[in-house]
Amino acid sequence: MSANPSFFKRICLFIWHTLNGTRKLILNLIFFGLLAAILIAIGSSEDIKVEDNSALVLNLAGTIVDQKQQVDPLEAAFKQGNNANTDGEILLADVLYVIDNAAQDKRISLLVLDLADLKRAGISKLQSIGDALTRFKESGKKVVAIGNYYEQNQYFLASFADNIYLNPQGGVSLDGLSMYNQYFKSALDKLKVKAHIFRVGTFKSAVEPYMRDDMSDAAREASSALLADVWQSYTQTVAGNRHIDPNSLVPDASIYLAELDKANGDSAAMAINMK
Numbered sequence: 001m002s003a004n005p006s007f008f009k010r011i012c013l014f015i016w017h018t019l020n021g022t023r024k025l026i027l028n029l030i031f032f033g034l035l036a037a038i039l040i041a042i043g044s045s046e047d048i049k050v051e052d053n054s055a056l057v058l059n060l061a062g063t064i065v066d067q068k069q070q071v072d073p074l075e076a077a078f079k080q081g082n083n084a085n086t087d088g089e090i091l092l093a094d095v096l097y098v099i100d101n102a103a104q105d106k107r108i109s110l111l112v113l114d115l116a117d118l119k120r121a122g123i124s125k126l127q128s129i130g131d132a133l134t135r136f137k138e139s140g141k142k143v144v145a146i147g148n149y150y151e152q153n154q155y156f157l158a159s160f161a162d163n164i165y166l167n168p169q170g171g172v173s174l175d176g177l178s179m180y181n182q183y184f185k186s187a188l189d190k191l192k193v194k195a196h197i198f199r200v201g202t203f204k205s206a207v208e209p210y211m212r213d214d215m216s217d218a219a220r221e222a223s224s225a226l227l228a229d230v231w232q233s234y235t236q237t238v239a240g241n242r243h244i245d246p247n248s249l250v251p252d253a254s255i256y257l258a259e260l261d262k263a264n265g266d267s268a269a270m271a272i273n274m275k
Contacts, residue, residue: 055110055144056102060157061117062088064095064125092125099132103139111136113145113161115154123230126156130237133160149173150271156234159241171267174250177227177234183213244275 068089102108111133133143137160145158148167152174158164166172188195188210195210205219215223239246251259251274263270 050105050107052107053109054107055112056098056108057112057114058095058098059114059117060090060095061114062090063119064092064121064129065089066092066125092128095129096132099129099136103136103141109141111141111143113143113157115145115147115150115158118154118157121153123156123234126153127237129157130160133157137162152234156238159238166268166271168268172271176250177231179223179227181209181215181219183209183215185209185211185213242275248274 068091099111102111113133137143142163143161144163144165145161146165147154147158147170149170150158150164150166150172155172155174195207197207197211199207202218203222205216205222208216208219235246235249239249259270259274260267263273
């Protein structure tokens, strides 16, 4: 017959069984809790019935991207609902898919663009959405844009709408394009860091932040040409959609102040007066 375990061994076994049991309990609680949350999120989804002559509200809240940085299925399940995430990302492909399907859906007669919380979006992505809105209108349906305050990205999409609604306390802000770079030469010199740079050609500005404290003439020329081309495309598209003179989109200071005086300082009324 084997001897009984010592008192110290029994204490160690008791501690081990207690810790192990607690670990299993916590893991089970987490697992079943997450499982219950997923089941509730899936089960809470209601069947949506679309009536005839319905309006599709396209709430573009967030940043429009070609590919999301990270997609967490569990986080997406918890965020289901009507509240828009203004810090989130919207896939361009999803937006185009929704618009093109709505154009073919006989129950949808109107598309409402909610642009109040639209954040960042590249001009090429905005143009793709604009082309989809044009296809939607070609199906015989109308597009309406609503917003509290239209900045450049928002107004670009709004220009494709048949009607634009603006908050009476809002306005339209079109400032043009600009480009800013950070330069580190002085900082590197103070830190006694030497950058070994190999560059061939004049218009090679990628390494300039490490060798200069300002923009070179060649980089300024290249950036100006790029921005001018993009802005010309922007103004021609928006002016063509709104049937106005491209030069009136961004008036100089004197014209701006004169138009603002005509509207008695009301920027929303000034935007309406300038169409």
